[in-house]
Amino acid sequence: MHNPWLIDDLHILIRLLLSMLLGGLIGLERESSNRAAGLRTHILVCLGSSLIMMLSIYGFAEFANEMNIRMDPARLASAVITGIGFLGAGTILFTGKSITGLTTAASLWVVAALGLSVGAGFNFAAIATTLLILLTLVLFNKLEQRYIKGNKLHLVTIHATNAPGFLDDVSDLFKEEGFTIKKCIVNERNVNPYGELQPPQTTIELTMHVLIKRTFDPIYVSSKVRGLEGVTMISLE
Incomplete structure (x- = not known):
């Protein structure tokens, strides 16, 4: 046994x-x-x-x-x-x-x-x-x-000069693309140009949590945002 x-x-x-x-x-x-x-x-x-x-x-x-x-x-x-x-x-x-x-x-x-x-x-x-x-x-x-064509949450960071109506332009662009902004943080900063005798420039750091389609093209989105007036940098994660 x-x-x-x-x-x-x-x-x-x-x-x-x-x-x-x-x-x-x-x-x-x-x-x-x-x-x-x-x-x-x-x-x-x-x-x-x-x-x-x-x-x-x-x-x-x-x-x-x-x-x-x-x-x-x-x-x-x-x-x-x-x-x-x-x-x-x-x-x-x-x-x-x-x-x-x-x-x-x-x-x-x-x-x-x-x-x-x-x-x-x-x-x-x-x-x-x-x-x-x-x-x-x-x-x-x-x-x-x-x-399953669901949306995914992405972190979008944009640096730009404080151009008039910039936030409205970003909002309108995202609405046109079908994106939904879930959270938005705006930081204003005064930057002194290095080595130049000029008054400080006001810049904006815009951090957003955005619902974007899974099949989106990050290069296309970045180029569209980069085309807005005053944008100096965009990061999309």
Whole structure:
């Protein structure tokens, strides 16, 4: 009769290699998308989770038959799921205009679950889940970019001289292009030309959070704004 508390070295190696493969497939997709957590990070998370799961199940087999000893293979697994949240939080960035990295954080969390599944010998579920994860990350991303014509929040910064009606010109231009200004900050500054005996010039720094179509052309938008009177610099993120 098979002892559920024992595993041989060959099966340990197979599970570790499988966890590397499955975690690597997810990490490769994240790496190709130039995300903070890429190939190596996902491999290490999946590999470490698999090792911890096997340690939780088989690492204390010599105590399985001891009196007053309660074996709980899920205890270390629950700690992994909780602890991976700290690693995932490191990939989430708040840039002042939007939050990025949520998908990568979620992929790290699910890769940890893959490692736990492989470590427990739940191989079919781990492989099937990997295929579904890749389907979600690759195919659904393309469908979203192609068919979901939503708007995205961008940070627009404009430096200009204090020309009459400048703010109205910017507002009218954005309305014509179908952009929605969600937040606007205006800073006026007095600049003394270096090395010149001239009165200070009043300049404007205009910072806006703007909803823009996902398919917009940043060069086109920049050239349109640059054509306004008094504009000296524009930054679009």
